[in-house]
Amino acid sequence: MNIESLERFKKELNQIREYLKHIQYVNDIVAYHVQDNDTEQIKNLLNTFHAHDSSFKTDRRIFEYKASIISLYGLLEKYVEIWIKEYLDFLSSAVPEYTQIDEKIRENHFELSLKLINTITTRESAKYQHLKKEEVLNKLNNCIVNPSNYQINTDAFVLLSGNLKHNKIVELFNKLNLDLNKELLKNEELNNEIGLTRERISRIDKDILYKKINDLVDRRNEIAHGSEKLTEEYNLLEISELEAYIQFLEKYCQAIFHTLFEQIIKQESIYSFQKIENVIKIFGNKVLAFELENYTIKVGDTLIIQTKEGRFYKKPILTIQLNNIEYPELIVTEKTKIAVSLDHQIKDNHTFYIVKK
Numbered sequence: 283m284n285i286e287s288l289e290r291f292k293k294e295l296n297q298i299r300e301y302l303k304h305i306q307y308v309n310d311i312v313a314y315h316v317q318d319n320d321t322e323q324i325k326n327l328l329n330t331f332h333a334h335d336s337s338f339k340t341d342r343r344i345f346e347y348k349a350s351i352i353s354l355y356g357l358l359e360k361y362v363e364i365w366i367k368e369y370l371d372f373l374s375s376a377v378p379e380y381t382q383i384d385e386k387i388r389e390n391h392f393e394l395s396l397k398l399i400n401t402i403t404t405r406e407s408a409k410y411q412h413l414k415k416e417e418v419l420n421k422l423n424n425c426i427v428n429p430s431n432y433q434i435n436t437d438a439f440v441l442l443s444g445n446l447k448h449n450k451i452v453e454l455f456n457k458l459n460l461d462l463n464k465e466l467l468k469n470e471e472l473n474n475e476i477g478l479t480r481e482r483i484s485r486i487d488k489d490i491l492y493k494k495i496n497d498l499v500d501r502r503n504e505i506a507h508g509s510e511k512l513t514e515e516y517n518l519l520e521i522s523e524l525e526a527y528i529q530f531l532e533k534y535c536q537a538i539f540h541t542l543f544e545q546i547i548k549q550e551s552i553y554s555f556q557k558i559e560n561v562i563k564i565f566g567n568k569v570l571a572f573e574l575e576n577y578t579i580k581v582g583d584t585l586i587i588q589t590k591e592g593r594f595y596k597k598p599i600l601t602i603q604l605n606n607i608e609y610p611e612l613i614v615t616e617k618t619k620i621a622v623s624l625d626h627q628i629k630d631n632h633t634f635y636i637v638k639k
Contacts, residue, residue, distance in 0.1 A: 283368035367436035394438035414528035555635035580611035
């Protein structure tokens with residue numbers, strides 16, 4: 283799971299934005315009145331276009347609305363599933379022993395894998411055509427008999443996960459032993475999009491906070507089930523209203539991604555990094571002075587920062603100093619006091635981790 287996955291989501295979301303922009307350009311042309319000084323070719327094209335739009339306008343609006351809603355919901359479902367599966371794949375590669383995986387995840391893995399086997403066996407679904415029940419069972423068995431060489435059945439954790447209203451996404455995260463509602467409160471960009479302070483948000487019903495997500499699901503279901511509401515009288519969302527849904531979906535999904543990404547950093551701090559035991563001093567909230575021994579450190583290496591509140595950040599080292607002289611790389615054989623700068627505010631009550639070597 284890496285930042286490229288989030289960038290792919292943003293790219294696909296921007297494609298929908300461009301589609302809506304195209305619709306607006308078409309609407310602008312529809313609103314144009316033929317001028318006397320227009321060429322005959324332009325007049326003919328515009329008259330033909332206006333005549334067609336006059337007969338097709340309502341159906342066009344409904345089609346554009348359907349395409350937008352289905353595309354937006356499709357991104358929500360697609361990337362929530364992708365990121366959950368990528369997170370579990372990361373755990374399989376980063377945590378040495380299956381027994382070290384969170385107990386709740388292990389318990390759910392067993393039950394959900396059995397459900398996945400049953401689903402593969404009893405249902406015909408394109409979603410699970412790439413899976414074989416023997417493969418699912420073999421992975422589950424390896425977790426028990428060969429816990430140092432295991433893989434998690436990631437599809438089991440997003441089993442039949444359609445109609446992803448906010449509370450359903452919260453349920454998926456509960457299976458990972460993560461309280462999504464609590465984690466989303468930490469995301470400032472999402473809180474700003476909602477337009478409330480964190481304290482006020484915590485006291486409001488989550489169905490109200492994330493009503494755009496729930497409404498998007500409801501509208502998608504109306505389309506998928508052929509609702510008779512989709513007529514000229516139905517309150518179709520205007521382009522400006524759809525943009526508000528896109529904006530909220532972007533902040534919401536980014537917050538979900540960063541929730542899982544921060545958990546990955548936390549696991550890395552345990553299994554791939556080592557705690558810096560002797561922190562000497564912090565200068566200007568950007569420079570960390572500490573003691574190092576038997577280590578090769580270079581600019582571009584990463585540090586993990588754990589805040590007092592339990593937040594985790596991974597940042598590259600920008601500069602390295604020894605005796606006030608900068609080095610691109612240092613090979614340290616005995617206990618040595620060095621200083622590194624980071625593009626992140628650091629404090630005395632933070633904990634720091636450096637890559638194990």
